[in-house]
Amino acid sequence: MSLIKITFPDGTAKEFEKGITPLQISKAISNNLAKEAIVSEINGIRRELNTPINEDSQVKIFTFDNLEGKDTYWHSTSHLMAHAIKEIYPEAKFGVGPSIDSGFYYDIDINTQLTEEDLIKIEKKMQSIIDRNDSFVRNELSKVEALKFFNGDQYKVELIEAFDENNTIISTYGEGIFTDLCTGPHLPSTKYIKAFKLLSVSGSYWRGDEKKARMQRIYGISFPKQKMLDDYLEFLEEAKRRDHRKLGKDLDLFSIHEEAGAGLIYWHPKGARVRNEIEDFWKKEHFKNGYDLLYSPHIGKSQLWETSGHLVNFKENMYSPMQIDEQDYYVKPMNCPFHILMYKSKLRSYRDLPLRWAELGTVYRYEKSGVLHGLLRVRGFTQDDAHIFCSKEQIESEIIEVIRFSNFMWNKFGFGSLKYYVSTRPDKVSGDDELWEQATRSLEIALEKEGLKYEIDEGGGAFYGPKIDIKIKDALNREWQMSTIQFDFNLPKRFDMKYIGEDGKEHVPFMVHRALLGSIERFMGVLIEHYAGAFPDWLAPVQVAVVPVSQNYFEYAQKVVSLLLDENIRVEFDKRNEKIGYKIRDWETQKVPYMLIVGEKEETNGTVSVRKHKHGDQGEIKTNEFISVLKDSINKKNNNN
RNA sequence: GCUGACGUAGCUCAGUCGGUAGAGCACAUCCUUGGUAAGGAUGAGGUCACCGGUUCAAUUCCGGUCGUCAGCUCCA
Numbered sequence: 001m002s003l004i005k006i007t008f009p010d011g012t013a014k015e016f017e018k019g020i021t022p023l024q025i026s027k028a029i030s031n032n033l034a035k036e037a038i039v040s041e042i043n044g045i046r047r048e049l050n051t052p053i054n055e056d057s058q059v060k061i062f063t064f065d066n067l068e069g070k071d072t073y074w075h076s077t078s079h080l081m082a083h084a085i086k087e088i089y090p091e092a093k094f095g096v097g098p099s100i101d102s103g104f105y106y107d108i109d110i111n112t113q114l115t116e117e118d119l120i121k122i123e124k125k126m127q128s129i130i131d132r133n134d135s136f137v138r139n140e141l142s143k144v145e146a147l148k149f150f151n152g153d154q155y156k157v158e159l160i161e162a163f164d165e166n167n168t169i170i171s172t173y174g175e176g177i178f179t180d181l182c183t184g185p186h187l188p189s190t191k192y193i194k195a196f197k198l199l200s201v202s203g204s205y206w207r208g209d210e211k212k213a214r215m216q217r218i219y220g221i222s223f224p225k226q227k228m229l230d231d232y233l234e235f236l237e238e239a240k241r242r243d244h245r246k247l248g249k250d251l252d253l254f255s256i257h258e259e260a261g262a263g264l265i266y267w268h269p270k271g272a273r274v275r276n277e278i279e280d281f282w283k284k285e286h287f288k289n290g291y292d293l294l295y296s297p298h299i300g301k302s303q304l305w306e307t308s309g310h311l312v313n314f315k316e317n318m319y320s321p322m323q324i325d326e327q328d329y330y331v332k333p334m335n336c337p338f339h340i341l342m343y344k345s346k347l348r349s350y351r352d353l354p355l356r357w358a359e360l361g362t363v364y365r366y367e368k369s370g371v372l373h374g375l376l377r378v379r380g381f382t383q384d385d386a387h388i389f390c391s392k393e394q395i396e397s398e399i400i401e402v403i404r405f406s407n408f409m410w411n412k413f414g415f416g417s418l419k420y421y422v423s424t425r426p427d428k429v430s431g432d433d434e435l436w437e438q439a440t441r442s443l444e445i446a447l448e449k450e451g452l453k454y455e456i457d458e459g460g461g462a463f464y465g466p467k468i469d470i471k472i473k474d475a476l477n478r479e480w481q482m483s484t485i486q487f488d489f490n491l492p493k494r495f496d497m498k499y500i501g502e503d504g505k506e507h508v509p510f511m512v513h514r515a516l517l518g519s520i521e522r523f524m525g526v527l528i529e530h531y532a533g534a535f536p537d538w539l540a541p542v543q544v545a546v547v548p549v550s551q552n553y554f555e556y557a558q559k560v561v562s563l564l565l566d567e568n569i570r571v572e573f574d575k576r577n578e579k580i581g582y583k584i585r586d587w588e589t590q591k592v593p594y595m596l597i598v599g600e601k602e603e604t605n606g607t608v609s610v611r612k613h614k615h616g617d618q619g620e621i622k623t624n625e626f627i628s629v630l631k632d633s634i635n636k637k638n639n640n641n
Numbered sequence: 642g643c644u645g646a647c648g649u650a651g652c653u654c655a656g657u658c659g660g661u662a663g664a665g666c667a668c669a670u671c672c673u674u675g676g677u678a679a680g681g682a683u684g685a686g687g688u689c690a691c692c693g694g695u696u697c698a699a700u701u702c703c704g705g706u707c708g709u710c711a712g713c714u715c716c717a
Contacts, residue, residue: 202712203644
């Protein structure tokens with residue numbers, strides 16, 4: 001009986017009998033760990049919990065709390081699902097079935113169109129396989145053996161053929177009648193899967209290529225505890241309740257009109273009110289931060305777009321030209337060429353720099369019909385655009401300012417958690433190495449100086465320069481890519497931009513594109529979902545509803561309304577012939593921050609009875625006092641909900 | 642754009658195995674003047690997305706177009 005040394009991630013080591021498995025090791029550490037263990041890593045290779053270890057090794061144990069654990073858990077569930085499908089539809093062929101950020105999917109080639117009812121059937125079959133507690137059995141084959149084994153399954157054969165002849169051990173995993181090509185690792189057996197749900201079925205293509213075979217993709221999720229699944233399903237329900245398309249309708253914020261064109265947004269009075277508050281705030285903050293505001297036209301001659309390169313690089317996103325005086329004019333997909341024309345309208349000195357020029361510029365881009373989605377993906381949208389023209393010496397401090405500004409804006413709207421990504425030079429781009437290097441470095445230095453962590457997106461930059469993308473997290477912890485800060489080495493050259501330096505010579509200015517909110521439409525879509533439609537006081541389209549107990553108090557109610565109006569508070573006077581219970585319900589569902597109930601008592605006392613959205617009756621308060629508290633909240637732009 | 646599902650009143654949805662349609666909410670009028678999440682009665686509302694085809698007859702069946710939804714691919 002020989003002993004081997006097992007070293008753990010914290011550096012401690014312990015001796016075990018040769019042939020011990022990670023599961024047994026985790027039992028030796030603690031019963032809880034053994035219960036929660038999902039997969040292990042042996043000398044840097046992820047392997048099953050029941051893999052015998054025969055030599056001194058580094059061992060890590062993963063649970064569902066680790067990404068590695070989730071990955072294995074979901075991946076095994078996708079195999080379980082495929083297994084169930086194979087039992088129900090023996091003719092089914094399978095593409096790929098990986099785990100994804102949340103859950104898993106499997107692509108299936110099957111003749112019948114799967115429906116929601118079929119998913120229930122598959123779920124039942126999955127449960128019966130779990131009850132059988134089939135083991136996931138690993139087998140290793142040579143390429144020749146694998147090709148033989150999967151003979152007749154064109155998808156698996158295609159995958160196997162792509163493998164390197166010599167240095168790949170091809171592995172398969174099987175439970176019961178189902179065997180799949182897979183590198184693994186997997187759960188020891190199907191019993192480990194405690195709670196799962198198949199969520200949706202939709203179309204996909206073999207290898208994501210629409211020219212290749214059409215497959216059906218089933219998405220699902222699984223968890224080691226029923227409660228976790230329940231919570232996840234509740235999260236999906238909550239996301240549905242917050243869907244900006246639904247709230248946009250319910251709260252009368254905006255509409256989209258089939259007869260007038262897809263992807264084009266109509267802002268109703270209430271949505272326009274919110275938008276107006278955001279834009280006012282945005283403009284004031286830009287002035288404070290040393291920006292100037294611009295307005296530019298919506299169309300420009302083809303020559304402009306040729307100079308800018310858009311007709312070469314962006315044409316598929318631009319709408320067909322219109323003819324004016326026998327010249328082609330294009331609707332703008334971006335604002336930058338216009339801003340550059342303004343830059344070039346006179347000779348610039350280094351003393352003018354930096355120029356920070358911002359515009360809420362509405363642009364139009366062709367988007368494929370299938371990608372349109374509410375406010376989040378549209379064909380006409382308003383960018384909160386700005387271009388910074390500066391000298392080489394200024395780039396670092398300018399980038400820092402933009403990062404700070406962006407931070408400030410997101411915090412103001414209640415988004416705390418920001419993530420930064422620096423995208424570096426793509427391979428295919430030729431150009432000035434030094435320029436790229438320097439600009440990329442300045443982005444990194446700016447983030448480092450601000451004490452911000454960032455990730456590198458290697459080769460993810462645009463062809464014209466490196467960039468910082470900022471992702472935000474909303475109230476449901478969902479990530480959205482919104483802000484972007486991009487260097488542009490292309491346009492200044494194309495437009496022959498210059499400034500006269502201290503040395504009396506011409507220099508090419510650095511140009512930075514930046515959007516803080518991204519686009520107003522998308523931003524509002526995210527904001528609606530973030531606030532679940534219950535906007536904070538300063539943004540709410542209706543801030544106060546004055547609700548008299550009966551018609552007898554209309555006169556007093558009117559006085560209250562007038563006082564509010566005098567203070568520029570957005571107020572509705574509810575004169576409807578309904579009981580107050582009805583009115584309260586109505587304003588509550590409209591998510592109006594405050595209702596002021598007024599009747600005999602309030603008239604006598606010169607007060608209002610405040611009812612706060614979601615918090616109910618707050619009791620009686622002097623009208624003036626209410627107004628000053630509300631005004632204070634509005635002025636401070638509190639995120640008070 | 643591609644795959645699939647879907648498109649009936651302002652909204653949410655029934656329904657018609659082919660004989661031009663219904664509920665609840667919302668809306669209007671009247672009764673009721675009510676103190677913290679839906680008072681009652683009456684009424685008005687639809688070329689059943691659009692365009693063709695089949696048929697004595699199409700909202701229903703077939704084809705196309707537009708749009709929506711879930712994905713694929715792509716992005717602010």
